[in-house]
Amino acid sequence: MNFPYLVRFQPVLLSLFRFITGLLLFQYGIAKLFKFPVLPYFANIPPIIYAAGTIELVLGALLMIGLFTRLAAFILSGEMAFAYFMGHMLKGETPVFLPLLNGGTAAILFCFACLYLSAAGGGSVSADSAMGKE
Numbered sequence: 001m002n003f004p005y006l007v008r009f010q011p012v013l014l015s016l017f018r019f020i021t022g023l024l025l026f027q028y029g030i031a032k033l034f035k036f037p038v039l040p041y042f043a044n045i046p047p048i049i050y051a052a053g054t055i056e057l058v059l060g061a062l063l064m065i066g067l068f069t070r071l072a073a074f075i076l077s078g079e080m081a082f083a084y085f086m087g088h089m090l091k092g093e094t095p096v097f098l099p100l101l102n103g104g105t106a107a108i109l110f111c112f113a114c115l116y117l118s119a120a121g122g123g124s125v126s127a128d129s130a131m132g133k134e
Helices: 004-034 046-066 069-089 105-120
Strands: none
Touching: 004 046, 004 069, 004 105, 046 069, 069 105
16 A cells, blocks of 8 residues: 655654654663663663663764764664674573563664664754755
């Protein structure tokens, strides 16, 4: 089924998708680095999670404003793939492959959302678009 009247909204919806993805990653960075909101699984985190939180905070903010969208999204996609394999799939003695069992559903979704954004760009409402980089 084809909905040609929706095509005109595609650039703005891409920008909205980019903003929401960046906002969600940004909130993970805030929670990891600044302990807000207080979450038990971010109470005593190792240094590698601080590094992940810094990446999510900075690059999530770049995604929200749409600055260097393709590069930021590509790096975040790699970070989320790393998070899935190292933090979810291999966190026990034996690998747990199913995301429903290992808690990695969000990491996979963020990985592919960011991979899409690295290919599609920031959309019409972005700093990249305003600077003429898109």
